[in-house]
Amino acid sequence: MLPNFAALEVGQHLYWQIGNIRLHGQVFLTSWILLGALLVFISLGTKKMENDPKGLQNLLEFLWDYIRDLARTQIGEKVYRDWMPFIGTLFLFVFVSNWGGALIPWRLIKLPSGELGAPTADINTTIALALLVSLSYFYAGLSNKGWRYFEYYVHPTPIMLPFKILEDFTKPLSLSFRLFGNILADELVVGVLVFLVPLILPIPVMFLGLFTSAIQALIFATLAAYYIGEAVEEHH
Amino acid sequence: MLAFNFFGATEGGLFDINATLPLMAIQVVALTYILNSLFFKPVGNVVEKREKFVSDNIIEAKNKLSEVKKLEADLLSQLQSARTEAQRIVSEAENESDKLFKEALELANNEANASKEKARLEIESQTSAARDQLSKQADDLSELIVNRLILEK
Numbered sequence: 001m002l003p004n005f006a007a008l009e010v011g012q013h014l015y016w017q018i019g020n021i022r023l024h025g026q027v028f029l030t031s032w033i034l035l036g037a038l039l040v041f042i043s044l045g046t047k048k049m050e051n052d053p054k055g056l057q058n059l060l061e062f063l064w065d066y067i068r069d070l071a072r073t074q075i076g077e078k079v080y081r082d083w084m085p086f087i088g089t090l091f092l093f094v095f096v097s098n099w100g101g102a103l104i105p106w107r108l109i110k111l112p113s114g115e116l117g118a119p120t121a122d123i124n125t126t127i128a129l130a131l132l133v134s135l136s137y138f139y140a141g142l143s144n145k146g147w148r149y150f151e152y153y154v155h156p157t158p159i160m161l162p163f164k165i166l167e168d169f170t171k172p173l174s175l176s177f178r179l180f181g182n183i184l185a186d187e188l189v190v191g192v193l194v195f196l197v198p199l200i201l202p203i204p205v206m207f208l209g210l211f212t213s214a215i216q217a218l219i220f221a222t223l224a225a226y227y228i229g230e231a232v233e234e235h236h
Numbered sequence: 237m238l239a240f241n242f243f244g245a246t247e248g249g250l251f252d253i254n255a256t257l258p259l260m261a262i263q264v265v266a267l268t269y270i271l272n273s274l275f276f277k278p279v280g281n282v283v284e285k286r287e288k289f290v291s292d293n294i295i296e297a298k299n300k301l302s303e304v305k306k307l308e309a310d311l312l313s314q315l316q317s318a319r320t321e322a323q324r325i326v327s328e329a330e331n332e333s334d335k336l337f338k339e340a341l342e343l344a345n346n347e348a349n350a351s352k353e354k355a356r357l358e359i360e361s362q363t364s365a366a367r368d369q370l371s372k373q374a375d376d377l378s379e380l381i382v383n384r385l386i387l388e389k
Contacts, residue, residue, distance in 0.1 A: 010250065011248050011249040011250045011252070012248050013248055013252065021254070021255035022255060023254065023256050023259065024252070024256040027256055027260070028256070028259075028263075031260070031263065035263075039270065042271070042275045043274065046274065046275060046278050046279060049282045050282075051285070051286055051289075053282075057279075060279055061279055061283055064275070064276065064283060065283065067276075068280075084280075085268055085271060085272035085276045086268050088271065088275075088276055089267055089271050089272075090264075092271065114248075122256065123250065123251055123252075123253060124253055124254065124257040124260055125256070125257075125260050127253065127257055128256075128257045128258070128260040128261035128264060129260075129261075129264060131257075132261055132264060132265065184250070
């Protein structure tokens with residue numbers, strides 16, 4: 001059978017060595033291809049903007065509206081505008097990475113080591129995203145409320161202090177591992193099924209994977225927006 | 237083949253964290269700025285411009301509608317007053333014509349009465365004249381008869 005097509009490689013990477021630092025090359029390769037496609041898609045859609053939207057512009061406006069609603073409901077009317085690009089970028093990045101990883105038959109491209117796949121199936125990517133979210137909500141809270149941001153830690157009672165501090169660690173941890181685990185698990189399940197039964201049977205699981213991927217993008221963006229909203233919320 | 241190489245590998249593994257992390261973070265931040273200028277700003281401008289256009293038009297239409305309603309009420313009240321005015325004029329004219337009719341009727345009645353009276357008086361006088369004449373003729377006749385009777389004797 002097709003050993004090269006169906007083989008599974010877990011935890012192997014295409015290493016790029018630049019000076020002293022080592023990178024996971026396959027993550028950057030796929031992310032550049034997917035983000036390039038995303039940017040081309042967006043450039044085409046926004047090239048000729050009309051007041052009476054047609055075709056691609058319609059789709060992009062729908063997307064914009066969807067992200068605005070997400071940001072507005074989670075962050076609130078007052079500051080959602082500042083954070084909408086960030087939330088939208090997270091959503092688009094995760095969504096494009098997940099779906100790109102699931103839809104494009106990367107296995108057909110052979111690498112000397114490791115294999116191409118969803119960039120979000122690499123722990124580095126998800127931790128990077130989660131840490132950006134952490135920095136964002138700290139920045140949002142401090143820039144909006146100054147030192148009063150730390151009232152949040154003793155709100156509603158000072159007993160909450162240790163739990164709130166703990167939350168600052170659990171938030172990025174859960175964000176990164178949820179995304180990483182879901183996408184990796186999806187890739188593994190599809191990989192194992194393709195390895196065992198290459199025909200028909202993996203298809204429903206692939207659809208389930210697409211569904212999970214979309215949901216994970218939504219969850220990541222919603223939670224990021226929620227954390228920022230929590231940080232800028234005024235307590236009275 | 238299935239190579240589950242989670243931990244313990246000197247190189248690689250699922251949790252191999254290295255410089256990919258900060259570089260990916262920088263890449264995402266850069267992407268945020270690129271998408272902001274390429275996607276969120278232009279699309280937002282267009283959408284918000286359109287939303288403003290629509291809401292402005294709605295407000296304008298509402299204003300116009302209220303203006304129309306005001307004008308309609310105005311016209312209705314004008315129509316109402318015109319109607320009452322017309323009714324007043326009609327009833328006034330009716331009264332007037334009634335009065336004129338009554339006057340004319342009275343005048344005609346009086347005139348008729350007067351001419352009736354005159355005719356009656358005339359008839360009366362003529363009757364009396366005729367009666368006088370008749371009695372005179374009767375007298376003449378009787379005298380004639382008497383004379384003839386006397387002559388025959």
